[in-house]
Amino acid sequence: MSKQKKDDIxxxxxxxxxxxxxxxxxxxNNIDLYQQAFSHSSFINDFNMNRLDHNERLEFLxxxxxxxxxxxxxxxxxxxxxxxxxxxxxxxxxxxxSLVIFANKIGLNEIILLGKGEEKTGGRTRPSLISDAFxxxxxxxxxxxxxxxxWQFAEKxxxxxxxxxxLLGVVDFKTQxxxxxxxxNKGDVTYKLINEEGPAHHRLFTSEVILEGHAVASGKGKTKxxxxxxxxxxxxxxxxxxx
Numbered sequence: 001m002s003k004q005k006k007d008d009i010x011x012x013x014x015x016x017x018x019x020x021x022x023x024x025x026x027x028x029n030n031i032d033l034y035q036q037a038f039s040h041s042s043f044i045n046d047f048n049m050n051r052l053d054h055n056e057r058l059e060f061l062x063x064x065x066x067x068x069x070x071x072x073x074x075x076x077x078x079x080x081x082x083x084x085x086x087x088x089x090x091x092x093x094x095x096x097x098s099l100v101i102f103a104n105k106i107g108l109n110e111i112i113l114l115g116k117g118e119e120k121t122g123g124r125t126r127p128s129l130i131s132d133a134f135x136x137x138x139x140x141x142x143x144x145x146x147x148x149x150x151w152q153f154a155e156k157x158x159x160x161x162x163x164x165x166x167l168l169g170v171v172d173f174k175t176q177x178x179x180x181x182x183x184x185n186k187g188d189v190t191y192k193l194i195n196e197e198g199p200a201h202h203r204l205f206t207s208e209v210i211l212e213g214h215a216v217a218s219g220k221g222k223t224k225x226x227x228x229x230x231x232x233x234x235x236x237x238x239x240x241x242x243x
Contacts, residue, residue, distance in 0.1 A: 006047045009113065010035065016111045024106065024156060030144050033058070035113070037140035038133055040123065042115025055136035062139030065147070066094055069138075069154050073162075080240050085176070093162060099131035102157050108134060173232035177209070180239055187212035191228045194218070209235040 014031055017038070021028055028034060041054040070093050074086050081089075092098065103109055109130045114123050123129050142150050174191075181189055192215070195206040207227040208215040217238060219230025 013038065013111055013113055020107065020111065024153070026149070026153065028144055030140075033140040033144050034137065037062075037136035038108075038111055039113045040115065040118060040129060040133070042118035042123065043113040044115075046115040046117075055133060058136035058139035058143075059132045060139070061142065062135035062137065063094075065142045065150055066135060066138050069147070069150055070094055070158070072151075073154065073159060080237055093158070096127055096131040098161070099134045100127045101161060103130050103134040105161075106157055108137060173229050173236050177232045177236040177239070180236060181211065184239070186239070191231065193224055193227070207231045211235070 013035060017031070017034055036053060037055050037058045039049075039054050041051075041056070043049075044051065044054045067090065070090050071086070074081075074089050074093075078086065078089070100109075109124055112124060112129065112133050118129075138150060138153075141153060178189055181187065188211070190210045192208045192210055193205060194208050196203060197206075198204045203222065204220055205222070205224050205227040206218060206220050207224065207230075208218045209228075209231045210216070217231050217234035219227050219232070219234055221227035221230050
């Protein structure tokens, strides 16, 4: 493809990237870093560019920065959870399906620079390609502006999904509570649905944890399962505090 074609594509990317960053409330310094972060190897190959100009090196860095950022968030948010649980939670947050959710929510998939063939075969919707670009973007953001800005970005784009339970199932608190009760010989655990409210398309369930015949905690959720998990989380934390 011609140099003019490449220049036109890059110019279009830069305009779109600037608009994305402005919408998120962030500035940037080195646009070349971000261009590389969104350059898939197919784009680099189509225009015979330097083979190291694609985003894989930034993806490598971004993966580590993302793990550190999420680790600090979980460490602070869950002071009662052991290392094993924190590791499982982090793995769920930084796994490919979650990264695709984060990227698509702010439309980063729309500005990935792809080769003609990759574009035609649906590369823009390929989960692995989107998650790689997201990690590369994190790497570029870190190099361009540092860890504090990565944290601010995560507060806007990543952490809300975790706090709103959109990645629910990260920790199975029912199992955690059951194991803790068993260790302490505290008796039998059951769950009781005590309330349902709201319209059919937006139900809110409330469940209680029953320990040896006594309600020890309650929780609310959009499903019965979620309400039981929330109740178990409260019961788990209460019992931990007593030990």
